[in-house]
Amino acid sequence: MACSADVRILFSVGPGYGLMLPIVPLIWAARIAGHEVLVATTAEMPDVGARAGLPVVDVFPEHDVWDALLRGITSEGDSPEIERVAAATGLSEAYEKVSQAGNPFGLFTLTMTEGTIDAGRAFGADLVVHTTDHVAGRLAAAALGVPVLEVGNRISWSSRDEKFRNGRNLYDDDDVTLALRDKLGIPGGPPRVIARIDPRAPSMGGLVADEPDPLDGIPWWSMRFVPFNGGVVVPEWALRRPERPRVGVTLGTVVPIMSGTSNLSAVIEALGGMDVEVVLAAGKADLADLGTLPENVRSAGFLPLSTFLPTASLMVHHGGSGTTAAPLHYGVPQLVLPAFADNPMSAERVVARGVGLSHDPATVDAATVRAMAERLLTEPAFRAAAREVSEEMATQPSPSSIIERVVPLVGA
The missing domain is CATH 3.40.50.2000 (Glycogen Phosphorylase B;)
Structure with missing residues (x-):
């Protein structure tokens, strides 16, 4: 040996x-x-x-x-x-x-x-x-x-x-x-x-x-x-701190194949009516069903989460394990709409620790998403808890x- x-x-x-x-x-x-x-x-x-x-x-x-x-x-x-x-x-x-x-x-x-x-x-x-x-x-x-x-x-x-x-x-x-x-x-x-x-x-x-x-x-x-989501040529906008809260949205790589992108409709409708900048990291998913995206939504295709999470105020996602862990690393609150497999368990952990909120994607609507997103962006307890976990992970x-x-x- x-x-x-x-x-x-x-x-x-x-x-x-x-x-x-x-x-x-x-x-x-x-x-x-x-x-x-x-x-x-x-x-x-x-x-x-x-x-x-x-x-x-x-x-x-x-x-x-x-x-x-x-x-x-x-x-x-x-x-x-x-x-x-x-x-x-x-x-x-x-x-x-x-x-x-x-x-x-x-x-x-x-x-x-x-x-x-x-x-x-x-x-x-x-x-x-x-x-x-x-x-x-x-x-x-x-x-x-x-x-x-x-x-x-x-x-x-x-x-x-x-x-x-x-x-x-x-x-x-x-x-x-x-x-x-x-x-x-x-x-x-x-x-x-x-x-x-x-x-x-x-x-x-x-x-x-x-x-x-x-x-x-x-x-x-x-x-x-330690988050790794792949390499990319970082777009210039991702390096700048936004003038309004930056909200990331993703369904990962499996959910669009298994369930399509219908779960995104309520999310995009809700966030499109808010004073936020939305980064939609949907990979190769077909977004045709979403129609014309609101002006404040940037469709980024495949974009590693670590590219924009350091400047983000909220992450909306499906509950994938790596997708849940990356915002924790950066101290960013989360809104989880859990899909399947261990996604509901990720959502349970997020809610129990106070770093985010969760809702069943089958029954969620735009008004509910907007209300939860506003809470996560304005109530300091979520950001404080997320930062505590980030500091804990660093040790x-x-x-x-x-x-x-x-x-x-x-x-x-």
Whole structure:
């Protein structure tokens, strides 16, 4: 194995923006510290990682597993695309069981594990870093016989939370992992886990101090969330402080595909009638249904949130984990219209901490959005709470300090 000053670290990451982007600062930290890194992912994420200056390997090339997942969720009945992708692994029966159990992430495990193992072996990995929701990384570490650093990439929940554990060990096998162990000859049992990372601020449910996991004694470490939303040529207007309150609006990358942009209608109508400057960061979403945008709305397409959040007074969004965490980092109040998955949990955390408000997007109207936005812009308690969380996050260990801490333990 390499010495502690030259560790080869394989980062195993799921194929979605919300799964990949939160871990990029940790990968940068490892590279800056002088370690060799390789990111194992697929779908659009190899391009995203490469644009972030990272060495990336596509572990399931010629198939867009993320697109297959979305097609399976949005279409009625069985998805031919999912069946085709699952068949490419030779484990369609295992995926069918996982599909029936409502575990779409099983598709990532099935399609990405073998390629991740092959990449890690060719790379000579000494350590695997994987996100909590990405089982392919855990199985790859077991196959390679190397330790693991497990990193939470959610600001709304962690596998520390009792309701997500249900009394089960985090490494219990299901039909997919058992089938993969059999097919690929992966040894039974979990890899050695050096630590698990919780990126939440203590007042948002995170760690106050290191603590052992109650099920297996593995230590939990806190880590500061550092926002990364991609690179961009920063527009000149974003660098200037606006003359009136700047309000950011986004639905992320998944909601427009799953539900369209109808939720934006009430938001744009409400904000269009207020004395604010609106930055609509809608990516590639089709905005035709919104009609002609009000004069105070700037349609910015794809624009990383960190570009304009330092000068923003409010962020309106769908409750994605990274989208919730970025305003916390900058001390900006939030209005959350939660969509699905863990979005409602993000909204619950925001409201409970007093950093924002939330409303069901299915029943919200322009008058309600306007009333909530006016509260968030004028009542100082929301801004004060958001700044408290931002200051709290700044005291958490940085990604660089996590790398410094874990590397000496790799060969222990």
